[in-house]
Amino acid sequence: MSDSLLLEQARLLCQNKGVRFTAVREQVFTLLADANGSMGAYDLLTQLQKTDAKAKPPTIYRALDFLLEHGFVHKVESQNAYVLCSHFAEHHKAQLLICDQCGDVQEINSTAISKALINAAKQKHFQIVEPTIEAHGVCENCQKVS
Ligand SMILES: [Zn+2]
Ligand SMILES: [Zn+2]
The missing domain is CATH 3.30.1490.190 (Ferric-uptake regulator, C-terminal dimerisarion domain)
Structure with missing residues:
Protein backbone atom coordinates (compact mmCIF):
# COMPACT_ATOMS: atom_id res chain seq x y z
CA MET A 1 0.00 0.00 0.00
CA SER A 2 1.32 3.47 -0.87
CA ASP A 3 2.08 6.02 1.83
CA SER A 4 -0.68 8.37 0.73
CA LEU A 5 -3.21 5.55 0.89
CA LEU A 6 -1.97 4.58 4.35
CA LEU A 7 -2.30 8.18 5.48
CA GLU A 8 -5.77 8.37 4.01
CA GLN A 9 -6.75 5.21 5.90
CA ALA A 10 -5.29 6.55 9.14
CA ARG A 11 -7.16 9.85 8.77
CA LEU A 12 -10.41 8.01 8.23
CA LEU A 13 -9.81 5.80 11.26
CA CYS A 14 -9.20 8.85 13.46
CA GLN A 15 -12.29 10.52 12.09
CA ASN A 16 -14.39 7.46 12.92
CA LYS A 17 -12.99 7.31 16.44
CA GLY A 18 -13.47 11.04 16.89
CA VAL A 19 -9.80 11.64 17.73
CA ARG A 20 -7.63 14.37 16.26
CA PHE A 21 -4.96 13.43 13.75
CA THR A 22 -2.93 16.61 14.16
CA ALA A 23 -0.26 17.82 11.74
CA VAL A 24 2.54 16.55 13.99
CA ARG A 25 0.88 13.15 14.41
CA GLU A 26 0.47 12.95 10.64
CA GLN A 27 4.10 13.86 10.07
CA VAL A 28 5.41 11.25 12.50
CA PHE A 29 3.06 8.69 10.95
CA THR A 30 4.38 9.53 7.46
CA LEU A 31 8.03 9.38 8.57
CA LEU A 32 7.44 5.90 9.98
CA ALA A 33 5.55 4.88 6.83
CA ASP A 34 8.55 5.97 4.73
CA ALA A 35 11.10 4.33 7.00
CA ASN A 36 12.79 1.07 6.19
CA GLY A 37 12.21 -0.77 9.42
CA SER A 38 12.04 1.04 12.73
CA MET A 39 13.03 4.56 13.81
CA GLY A 40 14.10 5.89 17.17
CA ALA A 41 12.47 8.94 18.75
CA TYR A 42 15.55 11.10 18.15
CA ASP A 43 15.80 10.10 14.48
CA LEU A 44 12.17 11.10 14.16
CA LEU A 45 12.84 14.38 15.91
CA THR A 46 15.74 15.21 13.57
CA GLN A 47 13.51 14.54 10.57
CA LEU A 48 10.62 16.50 12.02
CA GLN A 49 12.85 19.50 12.72
CA LYS A 50 13.55 19.81 9.00
CA THR A 51 9.97 20.98 8.54
CA ASP A 52 9.25 22.22 12.06
CA ALA A 53 12.31 23.82 13.64
CA LYS A 54 10.52 24.28 16.96
CA ALA A 55 9.86 20.57 17.45
CA LYS A 56 11.17 19.30 20.80
CA PRO A 57 11.43 15.80 22.32
CA PRO A 58 8.03 16.11 24.07
CA THR A 59 6.49 16.91 20.67
CA ILE A 60 7.67 13.55 19.38
CA TYR A 61 6.80 11.58 22.51
CA ARG A 62 3.28 12.98 22.61
CA ALA A 63 2.76 12.09 18.95
CA LEU A 64 4.22 8.60 19.51
CA ASP A 65 2.01 8.04 22.57
CA PHE A 66 -1.01 8.88 20.46
CA LEU A 67 0.07 6.57 17.63
CA LEU A 68 0.79 3.75 20.10
CA GLU A 69 -2.49 4.20 21.94
CA HIS A 70 -4.47 3.95 18.74
CA GLY A 71 -2.54 1.01 17.35
CA PHE A 72 -0.82 2.80 14.46
CA VAL A 73 2.67 1.87 15.60
CA HIS A 74 4.40 -0.78 17.65
CA LYS A 75 7.18 -0.01 20.05
CA VAL A 76 10.23 -2.19 19.52
CA GLU A 77 11.54 -2.28 23.09
CA SER A 78 14.77 -4.10 22.27
CA GLN A 79 15.70 -1.43 19.68
CA ASN A 80 14.17 1.41 21.66
CA ALA A 81 12.44 2.34 18.42
CA TYR A 82 9.07 2.46 16.72
CA VAL A 83 7.68 0.78 13.64
CA LEU A 84 4.50 1.45 11.70
CA CYS A 85 1.96 -1.33 12.13
CA SER A 86 1.34 -3.01 8.80
CA HIS A 87 -2.36 -3.51 9.54
CA PHE A 88 -3.18 -0.82 12.04
CA ALA A 89 -6.93 -0.93 11.45
CA GLU A 90 -7.04 -4.12 13.54
CA HIS A 91 -5.28 -2.83 16.67
CA HIS A 92 -3.86 -6.23 17.45
CA LYS A 93 -1.28 -7.90 19.64
CA ALA A 94 1.85 -8.35 17.58
ZN1 LIG B 1 18.10 -8.14 7.60
ZN1 LIG C 1 0.79 -4.43 13.80
Missing part, protein backbone atom coordinates in the same frame (compact mmCIF):
# COMPACT_ATOMS: atom_id res chain seq x y z
CA GLN A 95 4.84 -10.58 17.37
CA LEU A 96 7.81 -8.76 15.88
CA LEU A 97 10.60 -10.42 13.93
CA ILE A 98 13.66 -8.23 14.23
CA CYS A 99 16.68 -8.61 11.97
CA ASP A 100 19.86 -7.97 13.94
CA GLN A 101 21.84 -7.28 10.76
CA CYS A 102 19.77 -4.68 8.91
CA GLY A 103 17.33 -3.70 11.66
CA ASP A 104 14.29 -4.63 9.60
CA VAL A 105 11.15 -5.39 11.60
CA GLN A 106 8.39 -7.63 10.32
CA GLU A 107 5.14 -8.48 12.05
CA ILE A 108 3.26 -11.65 12.59
CA ASN A 109 -0.25 -11.32 13.81
CA SER A 110 -1.02 -14.67 15.39
CA THR A 111 -3.92 -14.79 17.84
CA ALA A 112 -2.90 -18.39 18.62
CA ILE A 113 0.46 -17.16 19.95
CA SER A 114 -1.15 -14.30 21.90
CA LYS A 115 -3.71 -16.63 23.47
CA ALA A 116 -1.10 -19.24 24.36
CA LEU A 117 1.01 -16.58 26.05
CA ILE A 118 -1.90 -15.15 28.01
CA ASN A 119 -3.04 -18.60 29.11
CA ALA A 120 0.45 -19.65 30.16
CA ALA A 121 0.78 -16.43 32.13
CA LYS A 122 -2.59 -17.00 33.81
CA GLN A 123 -1.31 -20.26 35.24
CA LYS A 124 1.36 -18.19 36.97
CA HIS A 125 -1.33 -15.72 38.09
CA PHE A 126 0.45 -13.14 36.01
CA GLN A 127 -1.48 -10.39 34.28
CA ILE A 128 0.15 -9.33 31.01
CA VAL A 129 0.00 -5.63 30.25
CA GLU A 130 2.23 -5.55 27.18
CA PRO A 131 1.96 -8.79 25.22
CA THR A 132 4.18 -7.87 22.27
CA ILE A 133 6.79 -10.53 21.61
CA GLU A 134 10.11 -9.59 20.04
CA ALA A 135 12.12 -12.30 18.31
CA HIS A 136 15.64 -11.59 17.05
CA GLY A 137 17.36 -13.18 14.10
CA VAL A 138 18.33 -12.72 10.46
CA CYS A 139 15.84 -11.69 7.77
CA GLU A 140 15.47 -13.31 4.37
CA ASN A 141 17.48 -10.61 2.56
CA CYS A 142 20.38 -10.76 4.98
CA GLN A 143 20.46 -14.55 4.75
CA LYS A 144 20.96 -14.22 0.98
CA VAL A 145 23.86 -11.80 1.38
CA SER A 146 25.91 -13.83 3.84
Whole structure:
Protein backbone atom coordinates (compact mmCIF):
# COMPACT_ATOMS: atom_id res chain seq x y z
CA MET A 1 0.00 0.00 0.00
CA SER A 2 1.32 3.47 -0.87
CA ASP A 3 2.08 6.02 1.83
CA SER A 4 -0.68 8.37 0.73
CA LEU A 5 -3.21 5.55 0.89
CA LEU A 6 -1.97 4.58 4.35
CA LEU A 7 -2.30 8.18 5.48
CA GLU A 8 -5.77 8.37 4.01
CA GLN A 9 -6.75 5.21 5.90
CA ALA A 10 -5.29 6.55 9.14
CA ARG A 11 -7.16 9.85 8.77
CA LEU A 12 -10.41 8.01 8.23
CA LEU A 13 -9.81 5.80 11.26
CA CYS A 14 -9.20 8.85 13.46
CA GLN A 15 -12.29 10.52 12.09
CA ASN A 16 -14.39 7.46 12.92
CA LYS A 17 -12.99 7.31 16.44
CA GLY A 18 -13.47 11.04 16.89
CA VAL A 19 -9.80 11.64 17.73
CA ARG A 20 -7.63 14.37 16.26
CA PHE A 21 -4.96 13.43 13.75
CA THR A 22 -2.93 16.61 14.16
CA ALA A 23 -0.26 17.82 11.74
CA VAL A 24 2.54 16.55 13.99
CA ARG A 25 0.88 13.15 14.41
CA GLU A 26 0.47 12.95 10.64
CA GLN A 27 4.10 13.86 10.07
CA VAL A 28 5.41 11.25 12.50
CA PHE A 29 3.06 8.69 10.95
CA THR A 30 4.38 9.53 7.46
CA LEU A 31 8.03 9.38 8.57
CA LEU A 32 7.44 5.90 9.98
CA ALA A 33 5.55 4.88 6.83
CA ASP A 34 8.55 5.97 4.73
CA ALA A 35 11.10 4.33 7.00
CA ASN A 36 12.79 1.07 6.19
CA GLY A 37 12.21 -0.77 9.42
CA SER A 38 12.04 1.04 12.73
CA MET A 39 13.03 4.56 13.81
CA GLY A 40 14.10 5.89 17.17
CA ALA A 41 12.47 8.94 18.75
CA TYR A 42 15.55 11.10 18.15
CA ASP A 43 15.80 10.10 14.48
CA LEU A 44 12.17 11.10 14.16
CA LEU A 45 12.84 14.38 15.91
CA THR A 46 15.74 15.21 13.57
CA GLN A 47 13.51 14.54 10.57
CA LEU A 48 10.62 16.50 12.02
CA GLN A 49 12.85 19.50 12.72
CA LYS A 50 13.55 19.81 9.00
CA THR A 51 9.97 20.98 8.54
CA ASP A 52 9.25 22.22 12.06
CA ALA A 53 12.31 23.82 13.64
CA LYS A 54 10.52 24.28 16.96
CA ALA A 55 9.86 20.57 17.45
CA LYS A 56 11.17 19.30 20.80
CA PRO A 57 11.43 15.80 22.32
CA PRO A 58 8.03 16.11 24.07
CA THR A 59 6.49 16.91 20.67
CA ILE A 60 7.67 13.55 19.38
CA TYR A 61 6.80 11.58 22.51
CA ARG A 62 3.28 12.98 22.61
CA ALA A 63 2.76 12.09 18.95
CA LEU A 64 4.22 8.60 19.51
CA ASP A 65 2.01 8.04 22.57
CA PHE A 66 -1.01 8.88 20.46
CA LEU A 67 0.07 6.57 17.63
CA LEU A 68 0.79 3.75 20.10
CA GLU A 69 -2.49 4.20 21.94
CA HIS A 70 -4.47 3.95 18.74
CA GLY A 71 -2.54 1.01 17.35
CA PHE A 72 -0.82 2.80 14.46
CA VAL A 73 2.67 1.87 15.60
CA HIS A 74 4.40 -0.78 17.65
CA LYS A 75 7.18 -0.01 20.05
CA VAL A 76 10.23 -2.19 19.52
CA GLU A 77 11.54 -2.28 23.09
CA SER A 78 14.77 -4.10 22.27
CA GLN A 79 15.70 -1.43 19.68
CA ASN A 80 14.17 1.41 21.66
CA ALA A 81 12.44 2.34 18.42
CA TYR A 82 9.07 2.46 16.72
CA VAL A 83 7.68 0.78 13.64
CA LEU A 84 4.50 1.45 11.70
CA CYS A 85 1.96 -1.33 12.13
CA SER A 86 1.34 -3.01 8.80
CA HIS A 87 -2.36 -3.51 9.54
CA PHE A 88 -3.18 -0.82 12.04
CA ALA A 89 -6.93 -0.93 11.45
CA GLU A 90 -7.04 -4.12 13.54
CA HIS A 91 -5.28 -2.83 16.67
CA HIS A 92 -3.86 -6.23 17.45
CA LYS A 93 -1.28 -7.90 19.64
CA ALA A 94 1.85 -8.35 17.58
CA GLN A 95 4.84 -10.58 17.37
CA LEU A 96 7.81 -8.76 15.88
CA LEU A 97 10.60 -10.42 13.93
CA ILE A 98 13.66 -8.23 14.23
CA CYS A 99 16.68 -8.61 11.97
CA ASP A 100 19.86 -7.97 13.94
CA GLN A 101 21.84 -7.28 10.76
CA CYS A 102 19.77 -4.68 8.91
CA GLY A 103 17.33 -3.70 11.66
CA ASP A 104 14.29 -4.63 9.60
CA VAL A 105 11.15 -5.39 11.60
CA GLN A 106 8.39 -7.63 10.32
CA GLU A 107 5.14 -8.48 12.05
CA ILE A 108 3.26 -11.65 12.59
CA ASN A 109 -0.25 -11.32 13.81
CA SER A 110 -1.02 -14.67 15.39
CA THR A 111 -3.92 -14.79 17.84
CA ALA A 112 -2.90 -18.39 18.62
CA ILE A 113 0.46 -17.16 19.95
CA SER A 114 -1.15 -14.30 21.90
CA LYS A 115 -3.71 -16.63 23.47
CA ALA A 116 -1.10 -19.24 24.36
CA LEU A 117 1.01 -16.58 26.05
CA ILE A 118 -1.90 -15.15 28.01
CA ASN A 119 -3.04 -18.60 29.11
CA ALA A 120 0.45 -19.65 30.16
CA ALA A 121 0.78 -16.43 32.13
CA LYS A 122 -2.59 -17.00 33.81
CA GLN A 123 -1.31 -20.26 35.24
CA LYS A 124 1.36 -18.19 36.97
CA HIS A 125 -1.33 -15.72 38.09
CA PHE A 126 0.45 -13.14 36.01
CA GLN A 127 -1.48 -10.39 34.28
CA ILE A 128 0.15 -9.33 31.01
CA VAL A 129 0.00 -5.63 30.25
CA GLU A 130 2.23 -5.55 27.18
CA PRO A 131 1.96 -8.79 25.22
CA THR A 132 4.18 -7.87 22.27
CA ILE A 133 6.79 -10.53 21.61
CA GLU A 134 10.11 -9.59 20.04
CA ALA A 135 12.12 -12.30 18.31
CA HIS A 136 15.64 -11.59 17.05
CA GLY A 137 17.36 -13.18 14.10
CA VAL A 138 18.33 -12.72 10.46
CA CYS A 139 15.84 -11.69 7.77
CA GLU A 140 15.47 -13.31 4.37
CA ASN A 141 17.48 -10.61 2.56
CA CYS A 142 20.38 -10.76 4.98
CA GLN A 143 20.46 -14.55 4.75
CA LYS A 144 20.96 -14.22 0.98
CA VAL A 145 23.86 -11.80 1.38
CA SER A 146 25.91 -13.83 3.84
ZN1 LIG B 1 0.79 -4.43 13.80
ZN1 LIG C 1 18.10 -8.14 7.60
